[in-house]
Amino acid sequence: MSYEHIVRTISCDAPGLKTELNYFRIGPKNASQKVFMQAALHADEQPGIMILHHLLPLLKQADTNGLLNAQFVIFPMVNPLGMSDLSFGQHQGRYNRVTGVNFNRQWPDLFKEVHEQVADKLTDNPDKNIHIVRDGIKQWLAQSKPVTAIQQQQHIVIEEAFDADYVLDLHCDNDSLAHIFSVPQSTDVMQSLSDWMSAAATLMAEDSGGHSFDEVWSTVWLKLAEAYPDKPIPLACHSATLEYRGRFDVFDSINLDDAERLYGFLQTQELINGDLIRSTPPATAKPTDLAATEFTKVNEAGLLAYQVELGDIVKKGDVLADLIALDGDGAFSKRTPILAGTDGLLLSRNVQKYVWPGCNIAKVVGTKRLTSRSGMLLAD
Numbered sequence: 001m002s003y004e005h006i007v008r009t010i011s012c013d014a015p016g017l018k019t020e021l022n023y024f025r026i027g028p029k030n031a032s033q034k035v036f037m038q039a040a041l042h043a044d045e046q047p048g049i050m051i052l053h054h055l056l057p058l059l060k061q062a063d064t065n066g067l068l069n070a071q072f073v074i075f076p077m078v079n080p081l082g083m084s085d086l087s088f089g090q091h092q093g094r095y096n097r098v099t100g101v102n103f104n105r106q107w108p109d110l111f112k113e114v115h116e117q118v119a120d121k122l123t124d125n126p127d128k129n130i131h132i133v134r135d136g137i138k139q140w141l142a143q144s145k146p147v148t149a150i151q152q153q154q155h156i157v158i159e160e161a162f163d164a165d166y167v168l169d170l171h172c173d174n175d176s177l178a179h180i181f182s183v184p185q186s187t188d189v190m191q192s193l194s195d196w197m198s199a200a201a202t203l204m205a206e207d208s209g210g211h212s213f214d215e216v217w218s219t220v221w222l223k224l225a226e227a228y229p230d231k232p233i234p235l236a237c238h239s240a241t242l243e244y245r246g247r248f249d250v251f252d253s254i255n256l257d258d259a260e261r262l263y264g265f266l267q268t269q270e271l272i273n274g275d276l277i278r279s280t281p282p283a284t285a286k287p288t289d290l291a292a293t294e295f296t297k298v299n300e301a302g303l304l305a306y307q308v309e310l311g312d313i314v315k316k317g318d319v320l321a322d323l324i325a326l327d328g329d330g331a332f333s334k335r336t337p338i339l340a341g342t343d344g345l346l347l348s349r350n351v352q353k354y355v356w357p358g359c360n361i362a363k364v365v366g367t368k369r370l371t372s373r374s375g376m377l378l379a380d
C-alpha cells in the first residue's frame with residue numbers, strides 16, 4: 001500500500017517566480033502495470049480536475065483494501081503555468097503565454113528521439129522490446145536538460161508517463177457531449193471506456209497532426225512497428241484524450257458520477273480488483289474515423305443563432321446556425337445559414353456566440369471520411 005503526494009517546484013521564466021506541480025502516486029510500487037492520468041493540460045478546461053478530485057479517494061480506499069493491480073500516477077492539475085494565466089479579470093490557459101503554443105500541441109515525437117538508439121537492440125521478444133524502447137526513452141529523458149518553465153513542466157510529466165500502460169488525458173470541449181480521441185489500434189479498450197463514460201462519440205486517428213499529449217504514447221509504438229516490421233513491437237500503451245463535455249460542466253453531481261464510471265472502466269481492465277462499482281453500462285456508439293467528423297467553420301464575423309441542439313442527428317445541408325451580420329448593408333438584419341457539411345451527430349457547439357472568420361462553431365460526427373479533412377485533424 002502506498003499513497004504519496006508529491007510536490008515539484010518549477011522555476012518560472014520571470015525572475016523570482018516559482019510555481020508548484022502536485023501529483024499523486026497510489027498503489028503497489030512493484031505493480032506490473034501503470035496508469036497515468038492528468039487533467040487541465042488546457043488549463044481552462046476544469047471538469048477533469050473535479051473528476052480526479054473525486055477519483056483520488058476511491059483509489060486511496062482501493063489501495064487501503066489491497067485492490068490495486070497497477071500503480072496510479074495522477075496529476076489533477078497538470079498545468080500550473082496555464083492556471084496562472086490571469087489577465088484583466090479573465091483566465092485563459094489554452095496557450096502558453098510565453099511561446100504562443102497550444103499547451104496540447106508540439107509534444108515530443110519519441111520515435112524521432114529514440115529509434116536510432118534502439119534499432120540494433122530490438123529482439124524477437126515483444127516484452128523485451130517494450131523494455132528496450134522504454135529504456136531508450138529514459139536515456140533520452142536523462143540527457144535532455146529542461147531550461148524554460150514549460151520545458152521543466154513537460155519534463156516532469158514525461159518522466160512520470162513514459163512507462164505507463166494507460167495514459168488518460170482529461171479535457172473538455174467548448175459546449176459538448178462527452179467524447180474520446182484515440183488511435184484505431186486501441187478500439188476494443190476505447191469501446192469499453194466509451195461505454196463507461198457514456199460517450200457520444202469516439203474519434204479515431206493514428207496521427208491527428210498536432211503532436212498532442214495522448215499521441216506521444218501511442219505513436220512511438222506504431223511508428224516503431226512500421227519502421228521495423230520484422231520485429232514484434234506491440235502497442236504498449238493505450239492512450240486517449242477524454243473530453244468531459246463543456247467547460248462549464250464542473251459540478252460535484254456529474255463529476256463524481258464520471259469518477260465512479262472511470263473507476264468502473266479501470267476495474268474492467270483488471271487494473272483494480274473487487275466487485276464492480278456499478279453494473280456494466282450499456283453499449284455506446286462504435287468508434288468513427290476522426291476524418292469523418294466535420295469541424296464546421298464560419299468565414300465571416302457575426303453572432304450565432306443556433307438552430308440545433310447537442311445530440312441532434314443532422315443531414316448534410318441542414319442549418320446548424322444562422323450567422324447574424326454585424327456590419328455592412330445587412331447589419332443586424334441579414335442572417336446567413338451555416339450548413340452541415342455531412343450527415344451525423346451534433347457533438348459540440350460554442351458557448352461564445354460572437355464569432356469571427358475561421359472560428360469553429362460545431363463538430364458533426366459523420367461516418368464517411370471527408371475530403372476536406374486531411375493533415376491537421378484537430379482544431380487549434
Ligand SMILES: [Zn+2]
Pocket residue numbers: 042045104171172
Ligand atoms: Zn483540451
